[in-house]
Amino acid sequence: MTDLIWRLLKADKAGLAGAFAALFAASALLSACGLILQSGLGAGVSAERYAAADVVVSGPDSVRVTIGGKSKTKPLTEPTTLPSSLLKRVAAVPGVRAAIPDRGFPVDLITDDGGSPAATGHGWSTASLAPFTLAAGHAPGPGEVVLDVAAGLRPGDRVTVVAGTAAPTAYRVAGIVRGDLRRPLALFQDAEATRLYGKPQELDAIGVLARPGTDSEELAERLKEALGDSVTVSTGEARSRAEFGDVRQARSDLQEMAASLIGGVVVIAGLVLTGALSLTAHRRRRQIALLRAVGASSRHITRMIAAETAAVALLAGLLGCLPGGLLAALLLNALRLVGLAPDDFAISVGPIPALAAVGACLLISQAAAWAVSRRVLRPLPAQALTEVSVEPPRLSPARITSGVLLLIIGIGASSAPAWWSSVFAVAIAASGGLIMIIALSVLGPPIMRLGTRMLAGRLRRTYGAAGHLATANSLANSRRLAGTVSPMILAIGFALLQLGLPATTASAAQRDLEAGTLATHTLTGGEWGLPPGVSGDVRKLPGVRAATPVVRTRVYAAISLLDSPEVLDYQAQAVDPAGLSGTADLGVEAGSLAGLRPGTVAISRAAAGTLSAKIGSMLHLYLGDGTPYQPEVVAIYSRGSGFGDLTLPRAVVPRSRDDAVLVRADPSADLGALARAHPGLVVSDGAAMRAAQEEGEAAAMLGGLIPLLLVFGYLAMSVANALILAVTERTREFALLRLAGGSRGQVMRMLRAESVLIVTLAVIIGTAAPLLPLAMIAYGLVGLPLPAIQPVTYLAVVGATSALGVLSVLVPARIALRTRPIQALSGHA
Amino acid sequence: MGAALAVRVEELHKTYGKVAALTGVTLEIADGEFVAMMGPSGSGKSTLLHCAAGLDTPSSGRVLLGGVEVTALDEPGLAALRRERIGFVFQAYNLLQALDVADNITLPLRLAERPVDEAKLMAIAARVGLDSRLGHRPAELSGGQQQRVALARALITDPEVVFADEPTGALDTRTAREVLTLLRELVDEAGQTLVMVTHDPVAASYAHRVVFLADGHLAGEALRPTPEQVAERMTQLGAS
Numbered sequence A: 001m002t003d004l005i006w007r008l009l010k011a012d013k014a015g016l017a018g019a020f021a022a023l024f025a026a027s028a029l030l031s032a033c034g035l036i037l038q039s040g041l042g043a044g045v046s047a048e049r050y051a052a053a054d055v056v057v058s059g060p061d062s063v064r065v066t067i068g069g070k071s072k073t074k075p076l077t078e079p080t081t082l083p084s085s086l087l088k089r090v091a092a093v094p095g096v097r098a099a100i101p102d103r104g105f106p107v108d109l110i111t112d113d114g115g116s117p118a119a120t121g122h123g124w125s126t127a128s129l130a131p132f133t134l135a136a137g138h139a140p141g142p143g144e145v146v147l148d149v150a151a152g153l154r155p156g157d158r159v160t161v162v163a164g165t166a167a168p169t170a171y172r173v174a175g176i177v178r179g180d181l182r183r184p185l186a187l188f189q190d191a192e193a194t195r196l197y198g199k200p201q202e203l204d205a206i207g208v209l210a211r212p213g214t215d216s217e218e219l220a221e222r223l224k225e226a227l228g229d230s231v232t233v234s235t236g237e238a239r240s241r242a243e244f245g246d247v248r249q250a251r252s253d254l255q256e257m258a259a260s261l262i263g264g265v266v267v268i269a270g271l272v273l274t275g276a277l278s279l280t281a282h283r284r285r286r287q288i289a290l291l292r293a294v295g296a297s298s299r300h301i302t303r304m305i306a307a308e309t310a311a312v313a314l315l316a317g318l319l320g321c322l323p324g325g326l327l328a329a330l331l332l333n334a335l336r337l338v339g340l341a342p343d344d345f346a347i348s349v350g351p352i353p354a355l356a357a358v359g360a361c362l363l364i365s366q367a368a369a370w371a372v373s374r375r376v377l378r379p380l381p382a383q384a385l386t387e388v389s390v391e392p393p394r395l396s397p398a399r400i401t402s403g404v405l406l407l408i409i410g411i412g413a414s415s416a417p418a419w420w421s422s423v424f425a426v427a428i429a430a431s432g433g434l435i436m437i438i439a440l441s442v443l444g445p446p447i448m449r450l451g452t453r454m455l456a457g458r459l460r461r462t463y464g465a466a467g468h469l470a471t472a473n474s475l476a477n478s479r480r481l482a483g484t485v486s487p488m489i490l491a492i493g494f495a496l497l498q499l500g501l502p503a504t505t506a507s508a509a510q511r512d513l514e515a516g517t518l519a520t521h522t523l524t525g526g527e528w529g530l531p532p533g534v535s536g537d538v539r540k541l542p543g544v545r546a547a548t549p550v551v552r553t554r555v556y557a558a559i560s561l562l563d564s565p566e567v568l569d570y571q572a573q574a575v576d577p578a579g580l581s582g583t584a585d586l587g588v589e590a591g592s593l594a595g596l597r598p599g600t601v602a603i604s605r606a607a608a609g610t611l612s613a614k615i616g617s618m619l620h621l622y623l624g625d626g627t628p629y630q631p632e633v634v635a636i637y638s639r640g641s642g643f644g645d646l647t648l649p650r651a652v653v654p655r656s657r658d659d660a661v662l663v664r665a666d667p668s669a670d671l672g673a674l675a676r677a678h679p680g681l682v683v684s685d686g687a688a689m690r691a692a693q694e695e696g697e698a699a700a701m702l703g704g705l706i707p708l709l710l711v712f713g714y715l716a717m718s719v720a721n722a723l724i725l726a727v728t729e730r731t732r733e734f735a736l737l738r739l740a741g742g743s744r745g746q747v748m749r750m751l752r753a754e755s756v757l758i759v760t761l762a763v764i765i766g767t768a769a770p771l772l773p774l775a776m777i778a779y780g781l782v783g784l785p786l787p788a789i790q791p792v793t794y795l796a797v798v799g800a801t802s803a804l805g806v807l808s809v810l811v812p813a814r815i816a817l818r819t820r821p822i823q824a825l826s827g828h829a
Numbered sequence B: 001m002g003a004a005l006a007v008r009v010e011e012l013h014k015t016y017g018k019v020a021a022l023t024g025v026t027l028e029i030a031d032g033e034f035v036a037m038m039g040p041s042g043s044g045k046s047t048l049l050h051c052a053a054g055l056d057t058p059s060s061g062r063v064l065l066g067g068v069e070v071t072a073l074d075e076p077g078l079a080a081l082r083r084e085r086i087g088f089v090f091q092a093y094n095l096l097q098a099l100d101v102a103d104n105i106t107l108p109l110r111l112a113e114r115p116v117d118e119a120k121l122m123a124i125a126a127r128v129g130l131d132s133r134l135g136h137r138p139a140e141l142s143g144g145q146q147q148r149v150a151l152a153r154a155l156i157t158d159p160e161v162v163f164a165d166e167p168t169g170a171l172d173t174r175t176a177r178e179v180l181t182l183l184r185e186l187v188d189e190a191g192q193t194l195v196m197v198t199h200d201p202v203a204a205s206y207a208h209r210v211v212f213l214a215d216g217h218l219a220g221e222a223l224r225p226t227p228e229q230v231a232e233r234m235t236q237l238g239a240s
Ligand SMILES: Nc1ncnc2c1ncn2[C@@H]1O[C@H](COP(=O)(O)OP(=O)(O)O)[C@@H](O)[C@H]1O
Pocket: A823, A828, B016, B017, B019, B020, B021, B039, B040, B041, B042, B043, B044, B045, B046, B047, B048
């Protein structure tokens, strides 16, 4: 019996192909995400300056918050430091031959042609951690520097160096080290390096050389024991994390991106697969009814659908891993291209992502199979047999109830930003949009009937008899119609939501900057920020009315959410409050920025909402390097999207150089003179901030879009899949029409009318669903319920989905119509 | 029957890959004639019917339908032929489930973009005994009723010939008799030309003439047969 059913179910190859395609693509996508996640967890880049260090001790790599016994950590992306006093304790650990302090600082090498390549400065003694050998020259003495080959200089040459916060100074090139390095290097005499580093009580990392015969892993264990939890002890591959800030950033970005992508793909794959399986089951209603009529029990059928789906999932899952590897490589390349991952960031290969993807496919497929069997088995066999392909007209009360409930939840969640101004509200609204889309697909059939009735007149007028047939089909098969329209709604809705969200926040930021920028000029520098001394000099310049040095940084806020700790990261600016009122208007709503000094903070309305902060509240913050900071809120402002959610006094951020200076100056002020005095200084107009912001947003959007493209591709496949399944199921119907005298052209005309109906319904519903959350988010951000999505983007999304939908109906139909009707009917195809 | 020819089939051959379904059939059917076609399963009855009706193309030979050479028509021509000059009834009723009875019956008219004559629809529906069922879906009807819908659909265009492939094969004896009586009435009262494939000697006895088919060629015929004669002939064919 089992064997027989098995063979019968297997006979529907087209149906299985649909499920196979959905699972294959899901597996490819999941294994690609898994590989990206694994790469993000891996080293990415090998250590260079620490290549010979057996162990590296560096500052904390994450913020850890514990509330009520539960902890939450968030990785830090900015460099952290250690107290110098740790050096002695490290040196005292048994097995340590040498403990070498590393203090890195920004160095601009001013070349003759006016360029200023950014290098990192370090002490000469750290060369033994690589180890670097001299290709020419000798170790640096006072007033001397050792560079790498890429600088293109020779021993004895003179070079102007802007190191740390010191003024430009001429150095003599003492020597050149061998090696092809990720970034330019400048090595100074140790005492000089410590002076240029500027923080006598701190250091960046300690490179440990072990005694001969000491195992580095064991040594690392001993060091961890001796130093406690507040430091990071790394060996092997992990050493590169202590060495390269950009790698740290990329790792955290990749982890976050992959994790969120995986979540999305699992949900979407579940929806798509359930859709594909129910279409497959729909094709086999009669067959399944027949089986039951001859004695197959419900359990037989359920088990068989489950077993069959599992077999398909296993095969599709395994095969899907192959393109998955390719996809991951493509994805990483694209991320490198937009600068979200360093060029030399390596993909980490291994079997775990593939295994996890196969496992996930199996789980998703079983959940979908269970849902589908329940649906298939609901009608009694006799009913299913006589119905032939006529479907039960009404949805079950359970389905209607859950659909309506989901719709209410979705609408409620989408409206969250209207009454709660917080990042949480934005996230809730975004998922509210998705919930509405799911609700609409649960309630699909009656909505489809309603929509068809509304469009029926127009279709009949345009398409005549074909239109009449198309509406009759759509009304009689509203479930099939819903099954084909739902993936399109999901595709359009999801794309609009994902593209509209960053566009809406970006446009809010633009509005803020437009309204809040009072500066006439913006001063910026190279990779390391402004040359030292600029902030002081610009204030002395005649005609300058106000100047505000700004550092952009990340700040972490700890809060307790439902009795568990949560760490949120914010884009923050650290400013010198002195001239702030002349250069920027943050839109203060409560309190005053005049009181912004160490121990205080100003906060945006949105952040205040999330952190439940009021004037006078104390916040629990961590600076970019993990230093705790517990300030009092002195002002709440509205323009957080443009200027950052938190505004700190410049003095509390231990960064040596400013990122920018906002300047309000009379036309008479000679800022050009300032630029001549400070090589590497760039003077641009007041709109530069906005342009930079726009550029940053564009890059972020592009970076966010690249992984989404994969999801769009998947959705596109599911759209095509659903439509093709639905069309090929109807070969018999087409044959009947033609035997009744319909020409091929008439059948195609009917299908054109149906595809117009499908596309129209999908576009209307797919546009409406994300509109509410986007409007509410826009309302929360700028007070106007106008979501910002470029018409081009909208048209591209809608156009591409529609074109795909129409093609997926018409192409398979044209193929199906090649078979002679009488053969299609007799099964002698 | 000295009347004009409705259908003429000349030297019809049809092979499916290696299977020779028809091996040279020549047959004439007069206007207003009711012909039953009989033969063992696989003898080529359906194939002959399909080729004669333009549903399938023969490998060689000609089919003439009221002077038109069916075998020379292209696909749009065949569609038009099916729509306007031929009615076809299958064993499986082959109704469109999405349409109600009235829409199923008038489907060929809609496809021909011809106006639907309500009076005619009512007349045909009444003729096949379905006038009270026009708003129902096929799934709500019995097998006999569904076959009547199929018959009504075949008749709505006033076709020159109605072809029926085992129209009573799926019906119980009583319902089958009713449908056969209806068919005979159509022939007698409206002069409808009718070609019907059947397995049932009793069904065949409703026809003016029975032609026998074996292994893809004609194996004789009988005029105004009784069920007993037909049954005996069939036994011989089956035994040979
Ligand atoms: N489309 C087809 N492809 C292949 N073989 C066919 C096809 N249609 C009919 N046949 C074969 O042709 C022969 C005659 O079939 P058919 O005309 O259906 O016989 P009947 O209707 O008398 O039972 C059979 O052997 C059948 O298997």
